[in-house]
Amino acid sequence: METERFDRTVTTTCGYCGVGCRLEAHVRQGRIASISPAADGPANRGHTCLKGRFAHQFTRSRERLTTPLIREGDGFRPASWEEAYARVVSELGRIRDQHGPDSIAGLASSRATNEDCYAMARLMRAAIGTNNIDNCSRVCHSPTSFALRKSFGLSGATGSFDDIELADVAILIGVNPTQGHPVVGARIKQAALRGCKLITIDPRRIELADYGVLHLSPRPGTNAAVMLGLCHVVARDGLTDAGFIAERTEGYETLAELLVGYTPEVVQEITGVPAQDIEQAAHIYAQAQTGCLLWGLGVTEHKYGSEVVQLLCNLALMTGKVGKPGSALLPLRGQNNVQGSSDMGALPDTYTAYRPVSDEDTARLFEQAWGVPLSRKKGYTIPQMFDAALSGELKAMYIFGEDVAQTDPDTAHVVAALEKLDFLVCQDIFETETSRYADVILPASSFLEKAGTFINAERRFQLVEPAIDPPGGAKTDFEIITTVSRMLGHDMGFETPWDCLDEIASLTPQYAGVSRERIGRHGAQWPVRADGSDSPVLYDTFFDNPEQRGKFAALPYKAPGDAADDEFPLILVTGRVLQHYNAGTMTRRTSNVELVDSDLLEIHPQDAERLWVSDGDLVSVRSRVGRIELEARVTERIQPGHVFTTFHFPETRTNLLVGQSADVNTSCPEYKVVAVDVRPVAEHPAYVPQLAGVS
Amino acid sequence: MQLTVDGLQVQVADGATVLDAARQAGAWVPTLCFDERQAPFGACRACMVAVDGTPKPVPACTTLCREGMVIDTNDPASRRVARTVVELVLSELPSAPAPHTELAQVAARLGVSGSRWSGAVHPVDHDLRHPYLAFQHELCISCGRCVRACDEVQGAFALTAVGRGFEANVAAGIGSGFLESSCVSCGACADTCPTDAITERLLLDGSINGGPPPEAPRLRERR
Structure with a gap:
């Protein structure tokens, strides 16, 4: 030291x-x-x-929240914790008594610890009495979770990042790791330099495409057709692992019938990917000894995102590339604890480890532990919460660590819903776009100021230890949530987050052996058995469903929710850049703004020339639901007909453009396919979209 | 395979280096250009050790183990080489390296407090254009660790070894600085640098002078 x-x-x-x-x-x-x-x-x-x-x-930052704030007129006034707690508890209590527990909803945060998320879920379920609890994985990897449970049984990566170095081939689809997951991106690049064959599939030519053997650029929203095409070639050319299919899987015959129609030529027609590239990609993957599949939000944030993940699972099952070293399916989870927040049951339909709220045995287990009757009725997902707020059924929300007014789709709709609520509590480290609509703002703590655990994209529990104190009067999320719960009449009885972790382990067989000591410096990948042994590889001998078999899914290609037309001729894809993190709440308050200080619209030179747009010009981007203005960046990374931007800066209001189309199984929004019209703008300064209630 | 380090029996895997074996035996071998995250480079010659059967000291980091090898990490000739290497490196610096740096710690452990040689020292040359990464070129000892971190750990290929002899140094891009290069600001170069020739700007600005870390930038005004 x-x-x-x-x-x-x-x-x-x-x-x-x-x-x-x-x-x-x-x-x-x-x-x-x-x-x-x-x-x-x-x-x-x-x-x-x-x-x-x-x-x-x-x-x-001087802008950190250091004292509770209570709405007064158009603004906020500082308040004591006693007053803020009293206000939160009396309002939530009043609304619960007047309108019933289901008129209140809570949002846990994928940025927060497992213990924070578990406590928040327990607050909503036990103290309020509703399953209206969700977290931001809804809007990113909920389709992955759904599909992996359907196909394999468990909601997590089948292996570890270490499998990347053992893989002969890696297919990256809808993921840009050197920007979004830089350390894994660096590991993939090094693997490629040492001979691992990379196949990248993305509408944009991502950086790793330059290190790969093949890059496919499908039209946004046509991933399903690409996957079906790859599987078609594997089946047609006899490259399947027949033994694995026979011994370990079920449903192959139905899939095989469906695949017949997806010839590379048909797939080329749908996706724009040359037929010979489909053939070559299928051969490279299927003929390799070991292969990994990695994907991100470019797969999930679509109308049929969850089905595409099931189709990815098909490809791995057909070729026997799952459950072995070097052959893993690795969804690159977005936020630090997007895996854990869902694992902890901060979801409207499941307790910890995805046990349904409707399951009688599970509900009784938690009733016994928590000493209160629990609802068996599924709660609202995030999009349903906004709809329910607008229809008047939802009266109050308690949102922590999530800026829905910047990051959720169709900003105007979200803001109207927040405005309609009788009572909104925001718990965060800064004022956010969302907290503008709050009645009470509670100052909370960042990851460097709290204790607990996160679960990374490899299903690994890892320890979080406080390095510094929360600033001023700010408190840890765990302390705030447990205090509110106690004041609402439900004392969780936790002294520290570690007590909470012990309860999670005691009530969840999949995490039975998890403890602070066992996690230690090296972490523990769930399932963690009672003896403490963990699981770097899943499904090496059987899949985790009653049949113990991998399930093929015969799902045809279906068109995305939005499509280009004469009025909106370009397709917008939204995403992230290396220098900023999602809503930018944190990174915009660091020197990272000296590196990147605005959202830019990437546009291909052909489109730019046609539209009389030069690099650096201000452009207007209009979709079916909104309009924004930002600077153009002319680049050949993007295909003609597509444009790309980020949503890191609130002044851009990128998500005003995104409509309400969402994944059919999980309601994860279709951030990746938005038909837009782009035009140059003559005047400065830029047009700033105004929202109701924002001065 | 089985071998002996300073009289201790050690079992190592095929492909292990003499440095691996020495560390496994708990022996200290001075290194300057070695970083376990990177492939062995063998440039600095500080890690010399004696191996039975070779007439001269060998570099531990690039010499592979052989069955039955007998290694002496305290060999006086090897240590003389290491001390001389460190003295020569120090002789080119305009000021002593900061106490927390690896170079300062290796020098202290070898008992090297100054240099027998005087002469030209590198001119002070700082580049503070990047918000997080600072060059202090006068402290560069051409160990190549930053360049290899950039290539072998991150894969940004932003840094290059430039110049020859006394002029040897490191540059980002084509000498244009981090911001104009392919740098992704990961900081692996600053992390591995044994002298602070590349270091964290935030540490230079703040705590290195004894004060608290600097304030955060204010959020930009909304337009």
Whole structure:
């Protein structure tokens, strides 16, 4: 330890993306002075990215919330914790008594710890009496969770990032790891440089395409056809693992019939991907000894996103590339704890480990543990919450660590819903677009100020330890949630988050062996058995469903929810860049803004020329539901006919453009296919969209 | 395979280096250009050790183990080489390396406090254009760790070794600085640098002077 430069060093887990880098946070005079990667971090192995390493200045931003705020007229006034708690508890209590528990909904956060999310779910279920609890994985990887449970049984990656280095081939579909998951992106790039054959599938030519053997650029929303085409070639050319199909799977015959129609030529027609590329990709993957499939939100955030994940599972099952070292399906989960927040049951239909709220045995188990009767009725998903608010059925929301007014689709709809609520509590580290509509704002803590656990994209529980104190009067999320619950009459009885972790383990067989000590420095990948042994590889001998077999899904290609037409001739895809993190609440308050300070619209030179747009010009982007203005970036990374932008800066209001089309199984929004019209704008300054109630 | 380090029996896997074996035996071998995240480079010659049967000291980081090898990490000739290497490196620096740096720690452990040689030192040359990464070119000892971190760990290929002899140094891009290069600001270079020739700007600005870490930038005004 460097005693001369730092007062102390705390090993913790990064709170940015789902890679789960282990970090050493170096503290000086109560502030984070520096962060370096932990040499023994299983996912990051002594490396991290600019967000994990450098983007910590937000912790000491002058804009941090340091005292509760209560709405007064058009603004907010500082209030004591006693007053804020009293207000939250009396309003939630009044609304529950007047309108019933289902008139209240809570949002847990995929940025928060497992213990925070579990406590929030318990607050809604036990203290309020409703299953109206959801988290932001709804709008990113809920289709992955749904599909993996359908096809294989468990909602998580089948292997670990270590499988990437063991793979002969890796297919990356709808994921841009060097931007979104930089440390895994670096590992993939190094694997490619050492000979792993990369096949990238994305409408944009992502950086890793330059290191791969083949890049396919399907039209947005046609991933299903690409997957069916790959499976067609594998079946047609006899490249299946017949033994694996016979012994380990079921439903292949039905799929095989469906595949007959998806010839590479048919697929070329639908996707725009040359037939010979489909053939070549299928051959490279199927003929390799080992192969990994990696995907991200480019797969899930579609009308049929969950079905595409099932089709990905088909490809792995047909070729026997699952459950073995070097052959893994690795969804790159977006946020640091998007895996854990869902695993913890912060979902409207499941308790921990995805046990349904309608399941009598599970409900009784939790009733016994919590000492209150529990609802068997499914709660609202996030989009349903906004619809219910607008229809007047939902009266109050308690949102923590999530900025729905910036990140959820169809911003105007979200804002109208928030305005309609009788009572809104926001618990966050900064004022956000969402907190503008709050009645009470509670100042909370960042990942560097709290204790607990995160679960990364490899299903690995990792410890989070506080390096610094929350600023001013801010409190940890765990303390706030458990206090509100106690004041509502339901005392959870937790002294610390570690007590909560013990309860989670005691009530969840899949996490039975999890404890602070067992997780230690190296983490534990669930299922964790009571003896503490964990599971780096799933399905090596059987799949986790009653039949113990992998399930093929015969799902045909269906067109996406939106399509280009004469009025809206271009397709907009939204995503992220390396330098910023989602709503940018944190990264916009660091020097990362010196590197990237605005959202840009990527457009192909052909489209730019046709529209008289030059690099750096201000353009107007109009969709069926909204209009924004931003600067154009002319680039050949994007295909003609497509445009791309990010949603990191609230002033852009990118999500005004996204409509309400959503995944058919999970209501994950279709952020990736929005028909738009782009035109140059002559005048400066830019047009700023105005929303109801925002001055 | 089985071998002996400073009289201790050690079992190592095929492909292990003498440095791996020494570390497994708990022996300290001075290194400057070695980083376990990178392939062995063998440039600095600080890690010399004696191996039975070879007439001269060998570099531990690039010498592969052989069955029955007898390694002496405290060999006086090897240590003399290491001390000389460190002295020569120090002789080119305009000021002593900061105490927390690996170079300072290796020098201290070898008992090297200054240099017998005087002469030209690198001119002070700082580049503070990047918000997080700072060059202090005068501290560069051409160990190549930053370049290899950029290539072998991150894969950004933003750094290059430039110049020869006394002029040897490191550059981002074609000397245009981090911001104009393919740098992705991951900081792996600063993390591995044994001298702070590349270091964290935030540490230079704040705590290195004894004060608290600097304030966060204000959120930009809404347009």
